[in-house]
Amino acid sequence: MSESSLAEVLRARGLRLTAQRQLVLQAVLDLGHATPEQVHTAVREVAAGVNITTIYRTLELLERLGLVTHTHLSHGSPTYHAAGEHQHVHLxxxxxxxxxxxxxxxxxxxxxxxxxxxxxxxxxxxxALFGVCGGCADGGAPGRGGAGRGSEPG
Structure with a gap:
């Protein structure tokens, strides 16, 4: 999503585009599937002063705006990805x-x-379906099993 498109979505809701909102959305888009902690790590590379609470609040706002969505892929933190992506099943x-x-x-x-x-x-x-990827099952490189857009854990 372009900066101007994000600004339009926010303005339509009476909100403004902040650097933090833009950085959080860009991190989700760049990472593909990311926990708030992974987003925080990515954002802090650019803006060291952004805290984890800001990340959670911004992700909640972006989800209410329909820009990101989350899935619980484990007992830990939710995993966020762009809402505009096609529907898919997580392995x-x-x-x-x-x-x-x-x-x-x-x-x-x-x-x-x-x-x-x-x-x-x-x-x-x-x-989300849980199991063992082909790489781990074969004793080879973890995270390399299966076809599709995979991501390494953070």
Whole structure:
């Protein structure tokens, strides 16, 4: 998202574009999948005075504005990514913590069956499957298993 687009979204809500808001959004976009702590580390490389509380508040604001979304990929902090991304299912390696993505169509048969048998529809945009990536399973390089856009843990 460009700086002018972000400024327009904020102005439409009666808010202004601050350097901190811009840095937090840019960190999420650059990192792909990031916890608030990872965003904080990235932002502090540019603006050392930004504290973790500001990061959390800014992420909450950006989520209310529909610019980012979060998923709980573990028992720890939520993981944020750009809201404009296509829907995807997260694959989380329990060994190395790497995150990979697959298309939600792979879960469509399960979703259809759950609807037919239980009347339950899966929110595929918030699905995380836990297991062991191909790299860890083969004893090779962690985080290298599977196809798709993976990310190393922070």
């Amino acid at each position: 989380v390696c329990r060994e190395c913590g790497a995150i990979d993505e697959i298309e939600p169509e792979l879960l469509r048969p399960l979703d259809d069956r759950l609807v037919a048998e239980r009347g339950f529809r899966v929110d595929i945009g918030h699905v």
